[in-house]
Amino acid sequence: MLLEGSCHCGAVVFSLTSAHPYPYQRCYCSICRKTQGGGGYSINLGGDAHSLKVRGRKQIAVYHAKIRPEGGRRAHTSSAERHFCRLCGSGLWLFSPEWPELIHPFASAIDTPLPVPPEHTHLLLDSKASWVEVEARPGDKLFDGYPEESIAQWHERLGLSR
Ligand SMILES: [Zn+2]
Ligand SMILES: [Zn+2]
Secondary structure, X not given: OEEEEEOOOOOOEXXXXXXXXXXXXXXXXXXXXXXXXXXXXXEEOEEEHHHOXXXXXXXXXXXXXXXXXXXXXXXXXXXXXXXXXXXXXXXXXXXXXXXXXXXXXXXXXXXXXXXXXXXXEEEOXXXXXXXXXXXOOOOOEEXXXXXOOOHHHHHHHOOOOO
């Protein structure tokens, strides 16, 4: 489906095609929570990088997360590019140079009505803040770290690829 998105102030407007648009994957890591998941998590969708069209590109800034390993040793910088609007701070999408075909828009930036997922995957629960209540329903899958199942594989398992 075609996904249309924007930041809150409207300086950045974008669109892309997505075969994997269900917003089922809730990430509780500190990067997602602090950068744009105020309720405790953020949601990434799967999209086609080549289809991305952007208006207002010069207002986009990129954050490479600093990741500090357990035990406080030296932080390293993530290769993943978290694109956001430099004017209003809205998170837009994540792009990893390791997977150049893929782009992961944040569900929060999408204006197109998204389909409601029949089940959710909750991940990085070992990074969850103490005050965050996980709203897991029967059938949901919970992981301390990352699930093995990719966004594409989740859609295929449930017969929801389009
Ligand atoms: Zn903006
Ligand atoms: Zn995360």
